[in-house]
Amino acid sequence: MSEAAEDDRAESIRMIRDSAAAVAPRGGDSKRVRALRFTDPGYDPAVLRQMGEMGWIGLRLPEAAGGAGLGMGEMCALAEELGAGLAPEPLIPAALSAALLGYADDQAALTPLLAGEALTLTAWQERADSLVTPGTPDAKRIFVPMAGGATQFLLPLREGTRMALHLLPAAGADLTIERTQDGGTYGTLRPDLSRATRIADDVGGVIGRVLDEAALATAAYLLGTMEAAFALTLQYLRTRQQFGRIIGTFQSLQHRAADLKIQLSLTRAGVEGAAAAFDAGATGDAARAVVSRAKARAAEASLRVTRECIQLHGGIGYTDEYDAGLYLRKAMVLANQYGSAALHRRRFLETAPEDEE
């Protein structure tokens, strides 16, 4: 990239961060997030519409398809900001569906999704902790995030060597909802194929890539969540007094904060590096390896950072009134979404080339 192009890129990412922070302020008051917890559908449809108006749901889609044509660098910056503000709106699952609908070139379904007026969710998952899409016609689809807000579902269906894509209206669908720790939901869908419409003959070539982008964006969201939890912790270490001293002066606590900073920096390096690799055109195993490295680190580090956030706060960290618990619960939900650390570690070894040393 030329210097001018790099500057443009940095500016584009900065602008995305600024506009994201306006919707989900980093370290802002958590009133909005708290008010939406454990409600139906668990997020604010007006804010999802706002995200659509900002062009975020179609951020990665080419401009010709109605998207913004931006890169994974922008997508990860956006997800990170939303994670720092704990935004509950299902932007990542919506963007995943937008990519499939764009590929299927189904403008009728795509346009309202991109505008944030309708929510299309992809019901791809048949087993816990997996990133593969078997497309079994009669299998129930599990762990559909924020499924209670869906207007329709996308169903990948195996047909011989091809993976067809069907569209199923949410109204009248056999859907059960379970609540999640962060106040959102997971849905289990038992698809009735007689009510579904086929919209593409074969998405088998793109669905893996689309899931990988969702996994990477989730890692970026977790990075934002742990950054915010860490900032809260540092603020506490700088102000809380016990034994006549600011507790941040105790060396044992300083060392633990330093260890967390190392984890945060490793996660950022992994996430931003993976996004840059995507934007530089990485495909196949090379792309899968960097996603897995980023998500494995983000999953593990986010659980650790949010646990330590509670411990370093002491008793107050264990109250629901204090925000430390919001970060802990968000990490619990997202750490294993689009693949756990163990899954991604395994996949990393299968896809990463060995260093020649």
Next chain:
Amino acid sequence: MPRQLSTSPSETGSDAMNAVTIPRPQDLNGLDDESFRAVVRRFLAENYPPELRNPPKRLHWSENKVWYHKLAEKGWLCPGWPQEYGGLGLSPGKLIILTEEYERHGVARTNDHGIIMLGPLVIKYGTEAQKQRFLPKILTGEHIWCQGYSEPNSGSDLASLRTEAVLDGDHYVVNGQKTWTTLASDANWIFLLVRTDKQAKKQEGISFLLVDMKTPGITVKPIINLEMHDEFCETFFDNVRVPRENLVGQPNKGWDMAKALLSFERIFLGSPRQSAYALARLKQLAETMGVAEEPAFRDRYAQLRLDLDDLKALYGRFVEVLKQGRSLGPDVSMLKVFQSELFQRITDTMLEIAGENAGLLEPIGGNLNLNPTGQYIQARPTSIYGGTNEIQRNIIAKNVLELPG
């Protein structure tokens, strides 16, 4: 394998069990250890409400009073108190066996602050009039006690507490705020550590005061914790007038009294039971998730089991100290650190193998044995309450290792 809590003693050895008869309360301490253990199992099988086994959350008075009253009716309510005050008069060794069997059976805690904290303190330091006034009402369940020690700015540094009691004629006037007052919303009496001398060294200006919660000026506000449960409360005192005779022991000696009482209880914070229960649940979860036979899981599980068995062995050594009638030293802090962090590592592993179930609010499929998220959250405060693990490590470094500084 740790013994499974879901298997009740009556299912395991019904013949042997039926041969056991339960002696009168005053004869329990005379049994040998093995017979005593069998009696406790029989007692629980016969008397403990099955629906209250292994409750996922601390029970409120409205839920546990059935058991409280049953214990009272059988004379088993206060196992550690001397018989002359209505207790079982159990030796430390017998008390540990009793606790082990209660934990094994999944017995819920009652509103037990009167039984385990206030009662022993009044017996040791109270006047005859205080004993006559307070002990019988604990035995009948008329007085339900809660503990007012911690304050928002006095957690690990408890001795810095600032809730003050100022003498005004025949009354102390109490002002301040207590926090983490467990089940205060159920209680009608509270025992407080209050500052009565602001000039003295911080540990030497603290007194122990008993307060009727119906006294004007007391406000109780529940705190919702991360389990979404209102186990704890904040309790506010605004010019609360407390009769002078409600002070226990000498004025300004409250700190030493409270501290002396804590030493025996500290072993229970290191009980391996919590980890043993969680490890059995981890195995069930691994089987459900289909990873139980994977080498990576087996290695982790083996490590956790070894840790648990080593913890049990170390715990056994501290139990021996108590059985010999000696008191525990500062080294008991090692138990609390290792047990709480082992429990946490077990629940961390639960989340790691649970896939997307790691985000669910409720147990998987409604099965309480498959509750990785509930256990993960329950494990968080074990390294905070009862003296944070940071404080326990300070104790080990300073009082056991005698490192400088």
